[in-house]
Amino acid sequence: MTPATGRFRTGDRVKVKFEDRPGHLRTPWYIRGKSGRIEKVYGDFLNPELLAFGKDGLPKKTLYQVAFDHSEVFGKAQGAKDKVLVDIYDHWLETLA
Amino acid sequence: MARGHHDVGGLPGAGAIEVTEHQLSDWEILADAVNQALGARGIKRTDEMRRAREEMDSAAYRDMTYYERWIASIETILIEKNILTKAEIDRKLVEFESKWGEP
Numbered sequence: 001m002t003p004a005t006g007r008f009r010t011g012d013r014v015k016v017k018f019e020d021r022p023g024h025l026r027t028p029w030y031i032r033g034k035s036g037r038i039e040k041v042y043g044d045f046l047n048p049e050l051l052a053f054g055k056d057g058l059p060k061k062t063l064y065q066v067a068f069d070h071s072e073v074f075g076k077a078q079g080a081k082d083k084v085l086v087d088i089y090d091h092w093l094e095t096l097a
Numbered sequence: 098m099a100r101g102h103h104d105v106g107g108l109p110g111a112g113a114i115e116v117t118e119h120q121l122s123d124w125e126i127l128a129d130a131v132n133q134a135l136g137a138r139g140i141k142r143t144d145e146m147r148r149a150r151e152e153m154d155s156a157a158y159r160d161m162t163y164y165e166r167w168i169a170s171i172e173t174i175l176i177e178k179n180i181l182t183k184a185e186i187d188r189k190l191v192e193f194e195s196k197w198g199e200p
Binding site: 048 | 100101104106107142144145147148151177178
């Protein structure tokens with residue numbers, strides 16, 4: 001596989017955009033607006049938001065596995081060591097200083 | 098825009114997830130076969146099927162079982178791509194019903 005073209009590397013801190021628009025959105029509602037860390041860079045894939053409407057899916061988007069603290073997602077300290085892992089595309093993420 | 102009927106992760110009150118295995122009905126296996134055949138022919142993509150299910154009427158979505166949603170989304174995509182018309186599908190359905198007595 002060719003190297004990923006996305007903006008982020010493993011370990012980068014990111015925030016998921018809170019976007020809501022018509023279409024086929026692959027970022028689940030419960031993770032929008034949450035902050036996490038890039039756990040894994042999967043590579044570049046055809047964009048499912050476009051494939052869903054019969055388009056060619058280009059340009060490709062980099063897909064990451066993003067790790068979130070349990071408390072960030074569920075709002076309590078329960079399972080302090082637990083992570084929530086979600087696959088998220090590059091255009092849904094912004095840099096977190 | 099509101100949260101879609103398919104996007105319910107983390108919502109309270111959804112109840113426990115049913116994790117026991119169950120026997121598939123013949124028609125469910127057939128639904129899978131049709132789905133895979135259409136994919137192999139390049140007629141539909143999984144993303145299109147998902148989008149069709151997301152765009153369904155919410156009450157209908159909630160009332161349907163897993164494979165019923167599959168069938169409904171296959172129908173949507175085939176009509177959308179002018180491969181079958183709604184009238185052709187309904188006509189065939191009537192044929193099956195009269196032949197087998199039960200839908």
